[in-house]
Amino acid sequence: xxxxxxxxxxxxxxxxxxxxxxxxxxxxxxxxxxxxxxxxxxxxxxxxxxxxxxxxxxxxxxxxxxxxxxxxxxxxxxxxxxxxxxxxxxxxxxx
Numbered sequence: 001x002x003x004x005x006x007x008x009x010x011x012x013x014x015x016x017x018x019x020x021x022x023x024x025x026x027x028x029x030x031x032x033x034x035x036x037x038x039x040x041x042x043x044x045x046x047x048x049x050x051x052x053x054x055x056x057x058x059x060x061x062x063x064x065x066x067x068x069x070x071x072x073x074x075x076x077x078x079x080x081x082x083x084x085x086x087x088x089x090x091x092x093x094x095x
Contacts, residue, residue, distance in 0.1 A: 007060060015070050018083050063088060
C-alpha cells in the first residue's frame with residue numbers, strides 16, 4: 001500500500017537516494033551523460049540538500065514503510081521535484 005505524507009526532518013538521505021536512483025537509472029535512458037552529470041550534484045551535501053528540501057516541502061511516497069518517491073507542488077502550481085525510485089517504477093507511486 002502506498003501512503004503519502006508531508007516532508008519531515010530526518011528523511012533527507014533517503015530522498016537523495018530516490019533522487020539519484022531516478023536520475024541515474026531511469027532518466028539516463030532519455031538524457032545524454034553530460035546532462036545527467038550536470039543534473040546530479042558531484043557528492044551528497046547534507047546541508048545544501050536539507051535546505052533544498054525545506055524550501056520545496058515535498059510530499060513523500062512510502063510503500064510498506066519504505067520511502068519510494070517524493071514530489072512537491074508550489075503555490076503557483078510549479079513542480080520542481082517529482083522522482084520515483086528506480087525499483088518502484090510503473091507501480092503507481094507517481095500516480
